[in-house]
Amino acid sequence: MQNSTAYPESEDEYEEFYETSRFICGMILYPAICIPGLIGNGLSLIVLNMKDMKTSTNAFLAALAISDSIKLINDLIYFVVLLLKQTDPNAGQIAFVNIYPYAHFIFNISTCVSSWLTVSVATERFILVCYPIEAKTLCTRLRAIVISCLIYIVMIAVSFPFALRYEKTKRIVNNQTEWDLEVTDLWSNQDFDRYYTWSLNFIRSNIVLIILIILNACIIFSLRKVRANKKNTQRNRITLMMIVVIMVFVICILPDAIMSVYGLGYHEEGNLEKGLREFSDTLLTINAAVNFLIYCVFSRTFREKFVVLCPLCKFKTSVGGRMNGSYKTVGTKEPEALEAQSV
Secondary structure (H helix, E strand, C coil), rough: CCCCCCCCCCCCCCCHHHHHHHHHHHHHHHHHHHHHHHHHHHHHHHHCCCHHHHCHHHHHHHHHHHHHHHHHHHHHHHHHHHHHHHCHHHHHHHHHHHHHHHHHHHHHHHHHHHHHHHHHHHHHHHHHHHHHHHHHHCHHHHHCCCCHHHHHHHHHHHHHHHHHEEEEEEECCCCHHHHHEECHHHHHHHHHHHHHHHHHHHHHHHHHHHHHHHHHHHHHHHHHHHHHCCHHHHHHHHHHHHHHHHHHHHHHHHHHHHHHHCCCCCCCHHHHHHHHHHHHHHHHHHHHHHHHHHHHHHHHHHHHHHHHHCCHHHHHHHHHHHHHCCCCEEEEEEEEHHHHCCC
């Protein structure tokens, strides 16, 4: 669920813009993105945890798939709440004030975790490409699992104040109880709000974007130097895949990073900010759902393992292999792919 609200402000000239944005994103795009995305992430988890796919990079990617799935489930709940408001406004309102504070917390956790898991994958790929000898000892699956777990623990702790951002309030209007959300005393403190928000956004977005842009540039430069080396074709293909994953992440998180720096789009904001936030959060949803497609396009090993799960794809894969001569028999190990520590 995103940083938005169910309360239109009649005096706000952007009320219609917000309502339209919420309908397009929450009622149409979210279910269309989240359901296929959850299926794709589930299939990715199965493939990445197959016996001969247990590498360090795949451990990071599996942890990323879990974080992305949490984000997609959160967004799907937002769709359900909006749908409930369409059919039963009172019930939808009650559901909103009870779910939103926790959903807002989970949203920030999943975004922070995904950000730093992406940084971890980029860092590992940089080491593998630029320092292949050191990578043999540095890039181990156990270390990747430990780092992933630490990222989850640290980001949950860092994001915890968001669980205390809102509190439910009620008032009696025309003999009817109306529920609302208000910012807690902790978050009403302007100093705390300002310093914590800036600190978290620096951790979640700013420093992440800087690191990823630098690492991606270094990886691209190194890839250009070795692209003529046919021996490393598989490794180069996987490196290209990771570059695409990183670039998609940077593009999708950038609007959210800009809005978060200025604290725009939260429950207590105006309709213009909340309407823009709907679209920036939709980009984050797309990022959480698209990795499965990237793996299928760029990783031959991933496609071959996926065929085992989806026999209907076997015919197409076999035909493609005969046409371009590039596919191996399903189940055949690829030494270069294993050496590259990736899908």
